[in-house]
Amino acid sequence: MNKLKKLLKYLIGFLFLSLILGYFSFYYFTKPKSDEKILSEFKALGIKPELTYETFRGFTYRKIKITNDKDLPTMVFVHGTIGSSLDFIGYMSDSVLAKKTNFISYDRVGYNYDDEHGTQASIAFERDLLQSITKDLKRRKTIVVGYSYGGPIALADTNDYKKTILIAPAVYHKVEPEFWFVNIYKWSLTKWLVPNIWKQAGKEKLTHKEDLQKFDNIWTENKNDIISIHGTEDVIVPFSNSEYLLEQFPEKQFKLVKIPGAKHFLIWEDFDIIKEQFLKSLD
Template identity: 30%
Template sequence: MSSKKTKVFFTTSKIEFTDSIIKLDEHNVHYIQTGQKDFPTLFFIHGSPGSWDAYKEYLKDMLLLKKYRMIAIDRPGFGFSDFGTAENLQVQSKIIFDFIEKVANNKPIILVGHSMGGPVITKLAENNPKKFQQLVIISGSIDPKAENPEVWRSFIMKKPLRYLIPGALRPSNDELCWLKEDLKTMKSNLKNIVSNVVIIHGTKDRLVPYSNMKFMQDEFINSKKVDTLSIKNADHFIPWTHYNIIRDALLGIKL
């Protein structure tokens, strides 16, 4: 979403917002922020491909605004955050953590990640176990055994085919090719996660198997609390198709 369209979107809803970029060494991270600056933070991380506007309806939700400051970023390689340059899970986590340190307000931080955003927030919590109070993993791909990248992805990573891939599909293909190995590396340290966790998954998810929920329940052995919410017969796109359920789950988090 362009800056002009972003302005129209929020001003039409009479919502105050920040649209900015923070520079971190050689990286740029674009973000949108709404809500009271001294509230706990809902920190949204989108899937692949995607951008901050995957969460635009949440950022203007009046019920959420009564409880949270909300920030949604463009992940590295997408939107206005170094568009086109994909990063693996470890590098993404480091960039995003540095960004979070810049915008922290000494209030609890709740990480919300959908799809590829799920492993990203899991990596953040694994690497920084005392930083985050709560994870909300929505349709997240965490189990390396359940991640089966299509064979064609590796072929179109190579020149000249990769330059025929349009727009955000190129960095998306790159990071999805790396994801299985990234998840294998992450698995050995999932025990580091001590945050409370909410896992939300559709039972008919065709892109990220529902079996990920059981995997997380078994692996998050040191999390203070793990709650699960299965949405019967729902597909992968539950942040939009089941908005009220997701929004109410976020409202129900105890701080």
């Protein structure tokens, strides 16, 4: 009996320590990085981006721009929840892609470093912000890329672009998962434990399902050529989101790229497949 008690004690201690380490590790990798950290990461890759702060409707956001050649098309990246402009650094620093396109990536409101503003938890607001970023670009030489919660933002933008690329897009309210841990953000006893960046993500998550319903019947107003890249084993944003879109759009307009076995973090884990689709879109 004493051995069992000792074993349980060690097991509980191990689980508690693992929880604490997991908490701080996840926070470290998801917290927004400073300007200096971002520039140093690009510098290590031999790239000098243009980092600026822009204003939209009184909200300030951070934007990264890489101009490889002014005559090339531009890819504009929209990150998910939690996410940042650095989510796409692998693509923005790729030497093959750099020969074919310029890049813009930005931190959505609420996800900037030391952001004094909260996320607006509104696809319409995010769409309008995206359109303000692309307004000075040549539309037919612009490719908008939306990952995860960035997917519906890109899809809601009906400007006439060269292409719209969705990666694991969270667009269908009927299959939106409800994760128990979001309640930690809701409960007054535990809310204080949640870092600000996670609170922004929780706010978006809690309103996303209802917000999606406003667009359910108007996704098809987007007349661009659309590609949706999705993993079949994605439990955070189920593959059925892309299957739903496949039913909504004409075959000649919409292409579904299915990655068997891929999960939600495919922008990192399935880099080569996604890069290949980017290159095809740029041709």
